[in-house]
Amino acid sequence: MVRKHILKNIANEYVTEKELINKLNITHEKLEHNLNELKESGYDIRHEKERGYKLFNTPDILEPFMIEHDLKTDYIAHNIHFYQEVTSTNDVAKKFVDNDSPDGTVIIAEKQTAGRSRKHGDWVSPEGGIWMTMILRPDVSLVEASKLTIVTGVALAKTLHDHFKVNAGIKWPNDILINDKKICGILTEAITDYDQIKAILVGVGMDVNVDEADIPDYLKNTATSVKEELDIELKRADILNVFFKIFEQYYEDFKKGNIKPIISEWRRLSSTTGNRVKVYKQNKAMIADAVGIDNQGALIVELDDGSLEKITSGECFILDEDEQTIS
DSSP states (O other): OHHHHHHHHHSSSOBOHHHHHHHHTOOHHHHHHHHHHHHHTTOEEEEETTTEEEEEEOOSOOOHHHHHTTOOOSSTTSSEEEEEEESOHHHHHHHHHHTTOOTTEEEEEEEESSEEETTTEEEOOOTTSEEEEEEEOOSOOHHHHTTHHHHHHHHHHHIIIIISOOOEEEETTTEEEETTEEEEEEEEEEEEETTEEEEEEEEEEEOSSOOGGGSOGGGTTTBOOHHHHHSOOOOHHHHHHHHHHHHHHHHHHHHTTOOHHHHHHHHHHBSSTTSEEEEEETTEEEEEEEEEEOTTSOEEEEOTTSOEEEEOSSOEEEOOGGGOSOO
16 A cells, blocks of 8 residues: 555655655656655644655554554554444454454444444444454363463553553453443353354544543443543554454463463452452342452452352442442
8 A cells, every 4th residue: 555655654754755756666646646645634744845854743544554554563453454433343353264364354433323232232333432442263172272362452551551541450351440430341152163263353542632522421431531621632653553462472372371371460460359249140240349360360359258150151240438338
């Protein structure tokens, strides 16, 4: 793609028109046309007569060349399919699974019209968020594959917390919170052929630069966006570049069965541990204190009688002070 190569060449230094034409093997007219398109899309490209063109700033868009141009992974996100609008990126990803897309393929959309979450069914997905699905093909069992929710959650929280100084934490099993409000959910789905795993789809929905007006009233007490909480806008492509690198490192550990470093990071970044929670085991509601997570990713809670329970799947609700007992 010509625009991608133009951006790559002018990202860090001035490059003359003649050098660009020679490097990219294009005509003056084609160069000018693509430069104008980039400027119209919001790229701050400046020109000096003697020095040439240089990129000073980029817009907040998720087109593949914006991610690829600073991508530092060996294979994750090397194959990106971008859409302006889809029903859900998981739906689109299933079609690419059938076409044998490689491990690490990513489907990204600016907007979803029928995004899904584990708890609410529909996930509101307006412009300004990160709506994506990764197609993964690990050689693991279904039980092991479920741990990819933990792997992804740790990589997301670490990206925001450590690299962008966002006070983000992980709520077991699949949410990222800021100030006790949800900004991100993870939906993991196995695609099987009889008893064989063809692929694992890991869907991520993150409210990054979503305006408060685009969050439905019924969710405003429990959901928010990075922009609303911090009063800043982060560039989504920058977030993804960091996330993909961290995720690939943890994904490689996961495939080798080395889950302990990932669990250690989960414990450090947990928004669950130390809270009074409501959880379900065999359809029975329990109110208890969340005390940690074991090396297999199960939540450990302590009941009021001092006994410990292990929760391997299901929902976890962090309780307010007036919700401490079961009525």
